Every structure is written in C-alpha cells, then in structure tokens.
Amino acid sequence: MSDYILEMNGITKEFTGVKALTDVSFKVEKGEIHCLIGENGAGKSTLMKVLSGVYPHGTYLGDILFEGAVQSFSAIGDSVRAGIAIIYQELALFPDLTVYENIFAGNEVQRGGIVDWNRTIAEAKKMLGKVGLDVNPELRVRDLGVGKQQLVEIAKALSKNVKLLILDEPTAALNENDSENLLRLLRELKAQGITCIMISHKLKEVIAIADKATVLRDGRTICTLDAAKGEIQESIIIKNMVGREIDDIYPKRANRTFGDKILEVVDWSAYDPQLGRSVARNVNLHVRKGEIVGIAGLMGSGRTELAQSIFGNPKGYRLEGELWVDGSPAAFKHTSDAIKAGIAYVTEDRKGDGLFLIQDIKSNITAANLSGISSKGVINDNEEIKVAGRYKESMSIKAPSVEQIVGKLSGGNQQKVSLGKWLFVGPKLLILDEPTRGIDVGAKFEIYTIMNKLISEGMSIIMISSELGEVLGMSDRVYVMAEGRIKGELPIEEADQEKIMQFATQ
Structure with missing residues (x-):
C-alpha cells in the first residue's frame, strides 16, 4: 500500500471561464504535517474545497485518492465519513449551544434512537482531554475565547474518527500563546497517527511545524519542499510563492524627516460603560507629519480601543483628556467629525x-x-x-x-x-489596525510599499500590529501598550523584540 494517505492528481477547477486550479498535483504522506502555502488567490482553499466535497465530483477534472482508493465525494458528508475533516478560518460553531452540543452536532450519541445526553457529556470530556482543553463541557461556546473555540472545533473533528485534519489559517485570529498551544496540539495529534494539512500565511509557523510544504501559485503546483532536506526556509518559500526574490519584505525609506505634530493626545482615558472599566488610561501619544508610529502590545492591551476612542468614539466610551489635531484642540462627537479633521481608520476586521x-x-x-x-x-x-x-x-x-x-x-x-x-x-493621518492580518507575504510587501508611498507624500500613519517584525520593520517610533496604558516609547533605533515584550508584559 502507498505511503500516501492522500493523492490529488491533475486537479483542474474552473469558474465561469476562469481557471482557479490548473492540473494541480498534491500528495500527503500518512502521519505528517503538510503545509499548503501560496499568495491569496493561489488556489489553496479551492483545492481543499474540492477535496472535502464542497465542490462535488463532476465539477472538476482530475482524481482524488484517499487511502489508496479513488474517491467521488458528492458532498461534505461523504468526505467526513471517509475520515476527512476541514476546519475553516471562520469557525462553524453554534455560539448559544454548549460545548458538548457543538462537539456532537450532527453526530449525536444515541441509544435506541434517542440522544443520550449523559454519554454525550462524558464523551465530550474525553474529546476535550485529547485537545488539552480543561473547560466545563456545559459552558456555552460564546463564553469561550477564540483560542478555546478553535480547540472545540478540533475536538468536534476528533469525535468523528478523523484520519486527515485540514486547518485553514487556524492561527489567523489567535494570540501568540494560543497559536503556540495549537501548534503543540498538532504535533501531539501527529504522534497519535493523525495526518494534518495546514494552510497558513505565517511563515515562521510553517518553518516551525511542517514536515513538508507545497507551494501553489496562480492555481498551479510550483513545488513541494521537504524539512528533512533543509528546504523549508523563509527565502526559499517566498521565492516560490511570489515568483521572485524579496530580499527584505520591509521596503526601505530613503528619507526619514518629520514635520510638526499632526496629532497629540494628553492624559487621554476611555471608560467602557458596558465592560464597567477603562480601556485606555492616561495615554500620552503624538504623531508627526511624515511619520509611521507603531503601537505594539498583546491582545487585550487596549490598542484598538484607543484608536477607536480617537476616531470619533464609535463605541460610546466616556472620554477624558485632551485631543489636539494640527496644533489645535479637537473634540469629535462622531466619526464624521474625525474624517472632516483629516483622520481615517482602517479597521482590523x-x-x-x-x-x-x-x-x-x-x-x-x-x-x-x-x-x-x-x-x-x-x-x-x-x-x-x-x-x-x-x-x-x-x-x-x-x-x-x-x-x-x-x-x-x-x-x-x-x-x-x-x-x-x-x-x-x-486623510492627513491614517490609522491602520492590523493592516496585514490574514494576507500573504506578497500582498504584505505591496501594502508596505503603499504605506511608504503615502508617507513620502506627507501623510502620517499610526500602525497597530501584533506582528513584532512588522512593527520593527515599518515604524519610525514605537509605543507599547499593556492594560490600557502606554508602558514604553522607543525610537526605532533602540527598539527590539525583547524590549517590546518587556514593556508589553509589565
């Protein structure tokens, strides 16, 4: 029998005359973690939808072999019964149902045609144990954080005796700790004999976890890289993804001269009446003309809340402190007031x-x-x-x-x-909240190039980012937030990941 649990041969998929996939071949060995990578629009998700039956047999050309047998999946249920489970970036959970109801939704534990809830809860505890999630299975899913919801999705897949687990951008919405926990779980599942395919744009995660990585570009298979041969390296991946070498993903700016302050907040605080607490406390911050100011910090540090409180306060926070725009005091009652004053905000969502x-x-x-x-x-x-x-x-x-x-x-x-x-x-000032979240390395480079062009034309930018490499690569100056406060300010010449994390965890 072949060592491959999955073989996809000559897959071609067309949408109204546009080829999304052209003669794609993709093979995965049993018990490996295989990453599928490529720029946005390269065909990764389309290929996985062909595999899982979202695009049924007959709507594409080519063959799918699973465990050595040719498959003709006509719906998702067919692939699930074969032992294939796919978890999408947007989780498919029922937020108002309990954890155990979600794990066995559509796969209920029954006795005599009636759902056995006691056994369901007991089995749910076993599945939660397998994914290392210590929560009460009777909790509603909406009461869990995103990282724990992701683990519930995996527990749901394991309850169906999954042999091949596919994860589409599983860490896109997770913080660093939850991402590390998820990668650790995938290694544990591998040790249990479960094969994983992971679609990811985060190259450091691909390098950390992949046994092999297949690169797609423009709907075609470019290559398969092997970690055992030392081929899974950032420079090699990027070159194959974008079809050219990018020596430095953060384009350089020749001119770093700054004008007067375009924005300043003094002793700025924002109280959220719904949460019953302050989301920003005594913040002092300024941005000069032609400057990119990075705001770093862990999730929940108050970065987005601070930006929204400045941009016309759409969440209705109770505000205190001073806001100055172009050297004059300002008070925005609505986002339209902020726009008229020359401020724009690109949301993280x-x-x-x-x-x-x-x-x-x-x-x-x-x-x-x-x-x-x-x-x-x-x-x-x-x-x-x-x-x-x-x-x-x-x-x-x-x-x-x-x-x-x-x-x-x-x-x-x-x-x-x-x-x-x-x-x-x-705008005079552009606030970018997680500007490259969930996009590939080629698109990131294009966004960074646009940012530099805007700065060269006299605009100013506040960039909120969870990626420390991005903060260090693009900023002129960095503020670090924790618990709604500015914990540190660093000129880019003095900033490094260690100093930022020291401030962020104070």
Missing part, C-alpha cells in the same frame, strides 16, 4: 466592519466619501467608476473590473479596497 462584502469594489471605495462623487445629492455613476478605477490601478487590486463583488476577492485585495476606501477621503 475588514469583513465585519470595514467592507460591504456583497457590494462591488466601486461602491466600497466611495462609501466613506459619497460627496466626492456627488452633485446636489445625486451620485455621478461615471465619476464613481473613474475614482474606483484609479484606486484599482494605483493599488494593484487584482480583479476583472471595479464591478467585482468584494466578497469574492482574496484577503489581500480586500485589504487594498479597504485602504482605498479611506484614502479617498484624503
């Missing part, structure tokens, strides 16, 4: 808060500045198309036209649309 996924590119790009394409309250459709086309070209948004639905774009292109939307309002 582009799908939930930043974009209208069911609308097209042009509608999204002009959404925050309809007056810029209107006359006497009437939108000029031709002007809207021209504006959107200009941003599509200048930001290299990969789409057939500005009438492409945004929800069908890759994550990197969605992020460019979100950025274009706020650039169209003509």
